[in-house]
Every structure is written in C-alpha cells, then in structure tokens.
Amino acid sequence: MDTKVVVIDREKPEAADIALLNEAAQVLQSGGLVAFPTETVYGLGANGLDDEAARKIYAAKGRPSDNPLILHISAVEELTPLVRAVPETARKLMDAFWPGPLTMIFEKSGIVPDSTTGGLDTVAVRMPSDPIASRLIALAGIPVAAPSANLSGRPSPTTAQHVVEDMSGRIEMILDGGPVGIGVESTIVDVTGPVPMLLRPGAVTMEMLRDVAGEVSVDPAVAGPVAADVKPKAPGMKYRHYAPKAELVLVEDGGDIGEAAGTDGVRRIEKAAEKADGGHASGAGRAVIDTINRLTEERLAEGHRVGILCTDETKACYPAGIVRSVGLRTSQETIARSLFAVLREFDSLGVDYIYSESFARDHLGQAIMNRLTKAAGYRVIRCGEER
Numbered sequence: 001m002d003t004k005v006v007v008i009d010r011e012k013p014e015a016a017d018i019a020l021l022n023e024a025a026q027v028l029q030s031g032g033l034v035a036f037p038t039e040t041v042y043g044l045g046a047n048g049l050d051d052e053a054a055r056k057i058y059a060a061k062g063r064p065s066d067n068p069l070i071l072h073i074s075a076v077e078e079l080t081p082l083v084r085a086v087p088e089t090a091r092k093l094m095d096a097f098w099p100g101p102l103t104m105i106f107e108k109s110g111i112v113p114d115s116t117t118g119g120l121d122t123v124a125v126r127m128p129s130d131p132i133a134s135r136l137i138a139l140a141g142i143p144v145a146a147p148s149a150n151l152s153g154r155p156s157p158t159t160a161q162h163v164v165e166d167m168s169g170r171i172e173m174i175l176d177g178g179p180v181g182i183g184v185e186s187t188i189v190d191v192t193g194p195v196p197m198l199l200r201p202g203a204v205t206m207e208m209l210r211d212v213a214g215e216v217s218v219d220p221a222v223a224g225p226v227a228a229d230v231k232p233k234a235p236g237m238k239y240r241h242y243a244p245k246a247e248l249v250l251v252e253d254g255g256d257i258g259e260a261a262g263t264d265g266v267r268r269i270e271k272a273a274e275k276a277d278g279g280h281a282s283g284a285g286r287a288v289i290d291t292i293n294r295l296t297e298e299r300l301a302e303g304h305r306v307g308i309l310c311t312d313e314t315k316a317c318y319p320a321g322i323v324r325s326v327g328l329r330t331s332q333e334t335i336a337r338s339l340f341a342v343l344r345e346f347d348s349l350g351v352d353y354i355y356s357e358s359f360a361r362d363h364l365g366q367a368i369m370n371r372l373t374k375a376a377g378y379r380v381i382r383c384g385e386e387r
C-alpha cells in the first residue's frame with residue numbers, strides 16, 4: 001500500500017488543508033487508517049465503531065488484541081451514545097480538562113465493538129484539543145479509535161517522521177502537523193468506581209486531578225511491574241512499552257553521597273515497586289554523573305556503543321559516549337516533549353546501552369518516570385546505597 005503523507009497547517013488551515021482533512025475523513029469513513037497529530041503523541045486512527053477497521057489498527061501496529069483502543073471525539077455530546085452512564089466525577093473532570101490530554105474509562109454502550117475494547121465491558125474516551133485531530137474527527141463524524149501511531153513496543157511518535165518510520169506502506173494516510181506539544185500519552189483515569197483511579201499518568205497530573213475530583217487512587221501498575229497473575233486495569237500497562245532497542249538503565253541518586261560511588265557501590269533493583277516511593281529522585285548529582293561515566297567507560301572498553309540521556313544542566317559532564325539532552329531539569333515540559341524522540345534517536349544510532357539520569361516524580365515527572373522506568377524494563381541503579 002502507498003502511504004500518502006501530507007502537511008497540514010495546524011493554526012491557520014487554508015482551503016487546501018481542509019480539502020486534505022476531508023480526504024482523510026473519507027478514508028476513516030470507508031474503513032481505512034489515517035495517522036494524525038494530537039497534543040500528546042501522533043495517533044493511528046480508524047472508525048472506532050467498525051469492527052473490521054479497528055482490527056486493521058492491531059494488524060498495522062502488531063499490537064496484541066487484548067490491548068484496547070481509546071475512542072477520540074470532537075464534542076462532549078458525542079460521548080453519550082458510547083457509554084452507559086456519565087458519573088458526576090467524570091463530568092467535573094471533563095469540564096476541567098476536555099478538550100485535552102485526559103482519557104476516561106466508562107461502562108461501554110452496545111454500539112462499541114469488542115475489537116475496540118479488547119473484549120472489555122468498558123471503553124476509553126478522550127476529546128483531544130489539537131485542532132487537526134479535532135477537525136478530522138468532526139469531519140469524519142464518527143468516534144475515531146486511535147492508539148499511538150508506532151509499531152507495538154517502539155517509543156510513541158512525536159513527529160510525523162517517526163510515524164513514517166514505523167507505518168509507511170501499512171496505512172493509507174499520514175497527516176503531518178509538525179512536532180506535538182506534550183510528548184507523552186494521555187492521562188488515563190477510570191471513573192467507573194466510587195473513587196476515580198489513575199491508570200496511566202500524563203500531562204493532566206495527579207495534583208490537577210485531585211484539585212478537581214478530590215480523592216483519586218492509583219493503580220499499582222503505575223508505580224512498578226505487576227506480578228504475572230495480576231491484571232493491570234489498563235491492559236497496555238503490562239507490555240514493555242516505549243522501549244528502545246538498546247538496554248536502557250536508569251541511574252538514580254541513592255542518598256546523600258558527595259563523591260563517586262564505585263560499581264561495587266551500585267545496586268541493581270529489579271523491582272521498581274521497591275523503589276517507587278523510596279524518595280524524591282530528583283537530581284543528577286555528582287554520584288549519578290560519576291556512575292554513568294564509569295559504566296559508560298566499562299561498556300565502551302568492551303566495544304559497545306553507549307548513549308547517555310541527560311539534561312542541558314549536565315550534558316557537559318559526560319566526556320564519552322553519545323550524549324543527548326532531553327531538555328531542562330527545571331522544565332518538566334521540555335523533558336516530556338523530547339523523551340521519545342531521544343529514545344528513537346538512540347535506536348537509529350544503533351547504541352547497545354543507554355544510561356539515563358532520573359527525574360523528580362511530582363507533577364509531569366510522574367508520567368516521565370513512568371515511561372522511563374517502563375522503557376528501562378525496570379532496570380534501576382541507585383548510586384551508593386550499599387557502600
């Protein structure tokens with residue numbers, strides 16, 4: 001299949017842009033696949049009420065069929081036919097955060113097919129704020145099922161070029177609206193129970209949710225790996241998502257050490273759950289930098305290619321390896337925006353190991369650290385803990 005890639009003006013769509021959006025809407029209506037930008041990451045869209053069309057998404061991504069899709073709408077009224085009820089908390093959250101990067105889980109109505117929900121009796125719905133996404137959905141006149149437009153297991157796409165890398169030849173159309181603004185996938189909150197539950201952190205942060213909804217609980221799968229016999233509420237959370245090809249290891253400050261911790265002062269923690277609330281891992285202090293430099297030297301001496309993921313503040317501290325800054329430690333938004341692009345860049349550079357600094361877990365940091373620890377397969381090194 002030939003994939004048509006077109007550039008669309010996000011802010012000021014001209015007649016030509018509208019014509020292309022209409023063409024894309026028709027592709028969706030006739031059961032085809034269109035990738036488009038949203039404010040979070042690029043989505044891979046299909047008619048969410050068409051069983052066949054939704055199945056094509058799984059095939060194009062190589063996605064396991066028990067991992068349900070999010071339905072995207074362009075106006076609040078479009079929610080009603082998709083769900084059995086809209087709980088009071090959902091209304092409050094919707095008023096506060098729609099359109100925007102918040103997905104909510106509802107009891108599904110009869111019109112939502114099983115292929116969209118992975119056989120669950122609930123459905124995930126979001127109203128994106130990106131003007132291209134919103135116009136496309138409105139023109140198509142259907143709820144658009146759209147997971148991230150990457151091959152399953154690869155980091156989510158934050159530019160149209162990333163989508164081209166993964167989806168060229170597999171889908172009808174790609175709308176290029178430039179780089180996305182947020183860079184990590186939407187926050188997911190289950191509103192079917194008495195207390196809303198966070199299933200996946202995102203740009204609508206825990207702090208923001210609690211301001212609006214009061215008590216909000218957190219699915220244990222957010223903090224760390226779940227045992228094989230435990231079902232995370234968002235089935236997608238059990239897969240090794242967002243993963244670069246290289247072995248990614250997160251390096252975290254284990255405490256108040258002022259000097260370098262040798263490799264013998266380094267502990268490997270396989271279970272992130274153990275460390276999830278073990279402190280506010282905010283900094284890349286001397287110990288983190290020295291540990292990353294030491295590990296980098298060791299791998300380079302073995303003949304491997306090594307990437308280092310750091311920030312503007314520390315990038316000058318790493319003399320060896322392929323050093324990439326994800327942004328400013330003082331601005332979580334910059335880090336979220338570049339995180340997946342940097343992981344993809346390491347892939348294209350063919351690195352064997354990536355050593356990454358870690359970040360604060362508050363606000364947007366919860367989403368950043370959730371994606372990073374998953375990308376690392378929960379390999380975390382805490383400097384100096386066992387000195």
Ligand code: AMP
Pocket residue numbers: 067068069070105117120122123124146147148185186188199200233234235236237
């Ligand atoms: P993606 O679209 O790639 O961001 O993935 C969608 C995410 O939403 C996955 O982690 C799914 O497991 C989650 N999701 C979709 N529908 C539901 C649902 N009905 N219940 C819980 N999680 C869901």
Ligand code: MG
Pocket residue numbers: 147148156
């Ligand atoms: Mg995804």
